[in-house]
Amino acid sequence: MNPFSLSVTDLEKRARAIRRRIILLNANSPAGGHTGADLSQVELLTALYFRVLNCSPALINSDERDIYIQSKGHAVGGYYCVLAEAGFIPESWLSTYQHADSHLPGHPVKHKTPGVELNTGALGHGLPVAVGIALAAKRNGSNRRVFVVTGDGELAEGSNWEAALVAAHYQLDNLIIINDKNNLQLAGATKEILNTDPLDEKWRAFGMEVTQCSGNSMQEVVSTLEGLTPNGKPQVIIANTTKGAGISFIQGRAEWHHRVPKGDEVELALEELKDE
Amino acid sequence: MSNSEHLATVMVNAFIDAVERGVDLVPVVADSTSTAKISPFIKQFPGRLVNVGIAEQTLVGTAVGLSMGGKIAVTCNAAPFLISRANEQIKVDVCYNNSNVKLFGLNSGASYGPLASTHHSIDDIAVLRGFGNIEIFAPSCPIECRQIIDYALEHIGPVYIRLDGKALPELHDASYRFVPGAIDVLREGEDIALVAMGSTVHEIVSAAAELADQGINAAVISVSSVRPCDTAKLLAALKKSRTVLTVEEHNVNGGVGSLVAEVLAEAGCAITLLRSGIADGSYAIAADRKDMRAHHGIDAAGVIRNAIALCKGA
DSSP: OOSOOOOHHHHHHHHHHHHHHHHHHHHTOTTOOOHHHHHHTHHHHHHIIIIIOSOOGGGTTOTTSOEEEESSGGGHHHHHHHHHHTTSSOGGGGGGTTSTTOSSOSSOOTTTSTTOOSOOOSTTOHHHHHHHHHHHHHHHTOOOOEEEEEESGGGGSHHHHHHHHHHHHTTOTTEEEEEEEOSEETTEEHHHHHOOOSHHHHHHHTTOEEEEEETTOHHHHHHHHHTOOOSSSOEEEEEEOOTTTTOTTTTTOGGGTTOOOOTHHHHHHHHHTOOO | OOOOBOHHHHHHHHHHHHHHTTOOEEEEESSOTTTTTOHHHHHHSTTTOEEOOSOHHHHHHHHHHHHHTTOEEEEEEEHHHHHHHTHHIIIIIIIITTOOEEEEEESOBTTTGGGOGGGOBSSHHHHHHTSTTOEEEOOOSHHHHHHHHHHHHHSOSOEEEEOOSSOBOOOSOTTOOOOTBOOEEEEOOSSEEEEEOGGGHHHHHHHHHHHHHTTOOEEEEEOOEEESBOHHHHHHHHHTSSEEEEEEEEESSSSHHHHHHHHHHHTTOOOEEEEEEEOTTOOOOSSOHHHHHHHHTOSHHHHHHHHHHHHHHO
């Protein structure tokens, strides 16, 4: 059971609060940040942590808690903001993002940050580990579900497809793979750098149950996550998102993969993120 | 000393005994059931082993996930593919995450002989010594191997165990007790200290006996515990001899030869040292074990030759 179980309206409000935190967190970073990637996954993580996941600070050591793996580790800034909003870490830590030896390094480190399940940052690592956790849960007769968010550029890593074969072979329908498909990666458009489309057909060919949704629409994200029915196949959600979603001058621009708001940009962004 | 036994068989027996005493152990293989000689385990515990196919990255990643789900996950496949193909999974998923996973490097060194360099792992110790927190063991005989495995299954944290691909004879009797970090001095001798890890310990044992006939008194030191390693004890053992010769089926860079060199140099100890192994800049030749070791001077004859030259020069 999720301790918040927020309505869609309240989730949307929470997502705006998280976006405001993302802007300030990145603006405060002495070492840059992945603002665009942080923003594209806000609806996904907000829906997971405030409605879907059976996970909370009180359950942090429970064998039955759902597991969330942030495979696209570079979007850790957004992840930290969600963990702070959900009470896993103090809000005051957010101003220390990427400061020397702080609790919030530039990629997830579980020994530093309560709530982080797996150290990631090198890409293509989350899914094989998630497969192992899901397999252990099946063997243990646990109802645990394992959610892993990958980028779309990240899917060029072959380890994802190795792990996909294993997930389908062992019928891991307690595994939910969410692709934050924002179509942009470090050096430009995913389609131009290494095309992964048609992504749904690839996953289906690997034996997955595939659902697509608009990944920055809270209503669609929630209904997709709640519409999953275990049927012996691992579940894939292709969340079509916009990198930098929610802020007019950041969204859809590759240069915001590794860039942070500066000067007037901070106020302009916060203005756009005001509650109605 | 008693009969020889293949260390993979020792490993599988240790797994079977562990499950029988209630350890929730899950072997993970990458189509390496025959490499691991694990069919007795599968027969006894059907449905327990996980086979991920020929996919070493997922072998290691899945083992880490299983450990996060409460299992004692042990990977069993050929050392060269484990170390090289899954290098980043070992670094990140196992070591950096400090996962409770035990990695077994089977048919290590140049055990695969004529199958050539793709199948040799002459860099595994060097690679893993570069990763901060993984314990590293290279057993040289069945009884030691069994006790290392039993220790590893109890220990919480990453462990690598380098297993040779041939049956190895016993070096100890039933009274032997493995202690992590301990240096195993099998023979005392003041002229030269012969130091080896894993299967090449048998070469230095044979060499020492022949050297004694030629009037050279050689110490025989087995370093089965590469990390942790009681370097003070190692230094004390080395200082009893006038010269040191290290012998390993591994590149001379980063293995037991390097460990000995570091210990001597950091102590300001000017004992003459020769590191024998796969020489800097080269690979192990593709040949059967006997010819390969002879070529690289790491068989008993090569050890004797190098030891005599060192003692003459000392």
